[in-house]
Amino acid sequence: MDGLELLYRGSLKSCNYGCSYCPFSRHRHSGQELSKDQERWEYFVRTVEERAEVLDIRSLLVTPYGEALIHPWYWEGLGRVSALAGIEAAGAQTNLSFQVRESLELFDRAGGDRGKLRLWATFHPEMVSAETFSGVCRQLLSEGVCLCAGGVGVPGNLEALLELRRRLPEEICLWINPMDGLGRPYTEEETKRFLEIDPYFLRELCEVPADPENCRGRLFVEGNGRLRICNISRRLPFSWDGLWERRRTAKDPEGSEDLSALSCGQKRCSCYLAHGGRRELMNRIIFGEHPVFRITRRPRAVFLDIMGTLLPQESAVDGQIPAVVRAGLTGLKREGALLFFATTLPYEKAMERCRQIRHLFSGGVFLGGAHVVLEGEAGGWEQVQGLEEGCLSVLEGLRARMRCRVLAYRRGKELCKVTLLRPGAASWNGQEIKEVSDCLLSQRITKVRVFSERNCLQVAAEHATKENGVRLLCRRLGIRPGEAVSAGDGEEDRGMPGLLWASMEK
Ligand code: SF4
DSSP states (O other), X not given: OOOEEEEEEOSOEEOSOOOTTOTXXXXXXXXXXXXXXXXXHHHHHHHHHHHHHHHTEEEEEEOOEEOOTTSHHHHHHHHHHHTSTTOOEEEEEEOSOSOHHHHHHHHHHTTOOGGGEEEEEEOOTTTSOHHHHHHHHXXXXXXTOEEEEEEEEOGGGHHHHHHHXXXXXXXXXXXXXXXXXXXXXXXXXXXXXXXXXXXXXXXXXXXXXXXXXXXXXXXXEETTSOEESSTTSOBOSSOHHHHHHHHHTTSSTTOOOOHHHHHOOOSBOOSHHHHTTOOOHHHHXXXXXXGGGOOOOOOSEEEEOTBTTTBOTTOOSOOOOOHHHHHHHHHHHHTTOEEEEEOSSOHHHHHHHTTTTGGGEEEEEEGGGTEEEEOGGGOSEEEEOOOOTHHHHHHHTTHHHHTOEEEEEEETTEXXXXXXXXXXXXXXXXXXXXXXXXXXXXXXXXXXXXXXXXXXXXXXXXXXXXXXXHHHHHHHHTOOGGGEEEEESSGGGTTSTTEEESOOOO
């Protein structure tokens, strides 16, 4: 298990609000029900404290039915959990109706680390005005609390949601969940207006097929100790205490069991809490390492490898980019990020393969770093790092011995990259790579680098790397490396700033 991300839902089923669409609205809990929920939460917090290190728990989000943060014990518990060394983020879904100062004092007194506190705040326009809600958001921000805000996409609430967007500080993202039970698709106009509020709204309208591979390390813990992978997946055959026993009695000492494969049981991830917490690449680009909290990270630039990342490696011709990925890229763009390709493909081939999304991109790094392009709103500029012309004849001389084709890539007259291409999946071994390098050296061609990618041996200028190309674009645009995110799946992607490994959802 590579770090656990916990969701907790106790037995609480009561709320101080009375929204017309909610089954928990104004439900009165008995004193006994409330004590039971408190006991279960306190037991859970104690066990998290005991087990966090061994289970490698990284985060906790409380997702109650009803409102938990009006009860002081939830604040104390979150404070204690956030104080644990290995915990990176702890928080809860809330309607923000708690007393901010008093609640944060409880959190602080329990040793809480405000830097790790994350709130997922839902706006209920039937119960609170945009002015009041945004006021609480501002107060929390000024107290150093990180939060997102959002609401249900009820068409009749559009004006209230737009007003909330106007009133919220820019750094707080405002998301919109599609309305269950609307009974019809959103109209074009409604979609357009919700997109003005939430740049990622189109993602919410996409169907998300289940893919438990992306749910490794997630656990949904119920107050009675029952476990699932996410809130809608099948129940696991052991409890929260049972999991601990398995680890302690060495049935699974390394925690290597793939729980997600055991127990998804769904065809679709049909609610945000399920798919929003998946650790797939687009979620991590948009939200960072803990996407479940729904707080956007807002990179200024995003650099994406194509083959194996945006498109499957095996896609020989133009690939279809899944709708949910297109919607994610559109959202990043709407949020102000500049999108760039970072690929060993030549410019024309990259644009052809990604023609569905190329309009969203502002150029990129091509030919493995030999060709760097800025275009569109980012301006018109390009740089080429050429190879010595003699390189080509040396490599052509190796064609028969190495059983390969020799492809030369140029920008204008300048030779940028040479690819020695083998048929099928035949790869290159270290001895062959050395042989090609030695051959170039023997002809005094020294300012080159030779690297392999599956069945291709690539020869490019010494300093033409994806990393250098990405850093060059960042410098030109005045973007610090920490403000950029990159994604790739191969050795050539190493060194790109803010690199995330993995491929996009299919
Ligand atoms: S239903 Fe849940 S466990 Fe299954 S893939 Fe979706 S998020 Fe993962």
